[in-house]
Amino acid sequence: MKGKPELDALYNLLLGFSVALSPANLFWCFVGVFLGTIVGILPGLGPPATIAMLLPLTFKLDHTTAIIMLAGIYYGAKYGGSTTSILLNVPGESASVVTCLDGYQMARQGRAGAALGIAAISSFIAGTVGVLGLMLVAPPLARFALKFAPPEYFALMALGLAMVVFLAGKSMLKALLALLVGLWFATVGTDLFSAQSRFTFGRFELLDGIDFIVASIGIFAVGEVLANLETRGGTELFKISGRLKSLLPTLEEIKACRFAFVNGSLVGFIIGVLPGAGSTISSFISYGLEKAVSKHPEKFGTGVIEGVAAPEGANNSDTCGSLVPLLTLGIPGSNTTAILLAALILWGFRPGPLLIQDNPTLFWGLVASMYIGNVMLLILNLPLVPLFAQILRVPYYVLYPAILGVSIVGAYSVSSSLFDVWMLGFFGLLGYGMRKLDFPAAPLVLGLVLGDGMERALRQSLMMSQGDLSILVTRPLSVTMLLLTLVIILMPLLRTVKQWRLKTAGEEA
């Protein structure tokens, strides 16, 4: 095993493929990604619950086979998650919320097939890049992740929050107001540092805070259905093209997504490695980055294909990133990796810094299976695209009740609680009201997803520095991200100044 490191990687990968290509492992890899796709499509039911349910089955399997299958569920779900986001405006997974913004608009313009297609292609590319990263740079990257302490997380969350600049519609003021409401909703629940409850109105159901997926299904899907109820009569909402050709993205569209592929792959993977971040944040940041570098940023939110490609890529390479601390250090960064860790312990492994060294077939078999699994997912998902796109042919009087039904089942299945269904109703009405008053929904959701982590990171930082705020700006990583945040916030301001100067210059001439 000693030799040139490149040769080692090659040798190990060959070892991995010899494991992953055995008929049993191929079969269970397929079972995993197939189940994952289904779980991704069903809103509410996520990979952690599915993996937990299937855990008893894995005791009868070989351990490598079992981890191949369970990981397949994890990354497979990210493929399926975009489906309901695009078709029904119902986010299938929390990481697919951003996909609603442009994906659903594309569907309304009759481009559902293209949106679903690009989601699958982008997922495939980012998933593969992610596996490459997992294979080549896992240990150094895990050490990099350890440099992230609360001040760095605060700066990262601030950077994420600055993305509101890119999510604002016509009015920045309305976007900021929506963001503030989102941040307020994020404070509901038990405060980690004092064990006191905030804004729970005496309801124990609120002690854990407002569930992000319930809120976003309410605001996006239920709000959309309510708003559309007003347009009575037979107005056709979705343009459906009969030709199969338009059901998939065109070559130009795929070319337009070149940067989105790179962006999604890298942003997703790097943020995925950080144990305290989460895939929803990576999808927001990659969406913001995509809009920032775009030649036509004003079109985002109206059905731009890059707006689907970037977040869908990010939430896929994120899964590979989150396997890095799990497999190299035994540190789980998400619910799903926590249960994978538990599975490893139950099977008799000792996850930790020595896992890869002690169990090369497990690690390399998994890595190789992920290359294969991503190909399987692409082959599995592309033919489904035309099929799924047909759903929108259903008349609206059937489609809307169906969306409501899917939303209610989704909200209920998050934690099998009827209270969440009432919350869904509340957020549905809120989403409807926001549409009527022309408030953008995305900033609220952004505030809700980041608020908790950002407050926590700030308070943790201040505890560490005994109340000294300079801890945020005296650490190189954190100050870099904070400066970047400042640039992003100032960008729209600079643009206004530039326009004003152009205007006055024009008047003078």
Place this chain on the structure above:
Amino acid sequence: MERSIYSLSAIFFVLAFAAPLSAQSFKPTKPIEGVVHTGPGGGSDILARAIAEMMDKEKLLPQRLQVVNKSGGNSATAMAYLAEKKGETHTIGFFTGVWVTNPLTTLEAKVMINDLTPMVRLVLEPAVVAVKADSPYKNMKDLVEAAKKSPGQLKQSGGSVTGRDNLVRLVIQKATGAKWVYVSFPSGGERIANLLGGHVQLMVIEPQEAGEHIKAGNLRVIAALTEKRLPSFPDVPTLNEQGIDVPVIPQARGVVAPPAVPKEVVQYWEGVFDRFTNTASWKKYLEQNQFEDGYLKGPGLNKFFVGLTEQMREVLKEAGAKVVR
């Protein structure tokens, strides 16, 4: 026709009497609901699923034990759910220390552990104090002295402020007069990442979790938070051995039932767990996870709950936490 009605009523007659007869020796007739307060992947969830799996393997239950996640409210949701199932014979819950502390500090968490029916205590999770391998602190004395010299400079990563890791800090601070900061992180992954990254200096950790990092040379263990030294760390002295005279704060896990469950049901489960805790699978599981066998049932368990509630109330009050019950 009339005859069939007679025979039917005869059957009902028999059934009506058979029911109380069979109640004397209760046996589950439908799948059993095992309520846990964490989501999939949480500590209780993992233990419950492992137990369900072993029960199945050892064929100790005539019906399946199905794990149901009632997460939320730091255990309040699961406890409220069990309280609602008053008298229900096919539901059990997997408790842990937070079921005792949470109602003490949270107004909304109205159900207390002694409102439920105690069944068995299964494990005591031992814990150790870990520092980074390159840390200057070789034992508790070094740590306490450093903390005394510059109060508030040392940091400990952990979970909720009502969790065991913080309570341990509070009792040590009180006994020694040292002061250091407790930084809460919601996920176990972040806690250990901050220790490994050198952003905090110590952590209360389970031996199983620490084991691999010690082997890899990342961490060092400086004290065992148990009555006796741990078999896996024979060279690591307990707090008492190091001259810090504090009570051991146990992290217990086990099983409770809804309120007002018939005695036969409790007896049935005690019988099942008597057999279960003697199986090879369970013993192997304890060893793998480096848990202490904490098997306790009946009046002993009742006494344990009462004592623990009192101890927790005292520790929390002294720490300045708002105790509401």
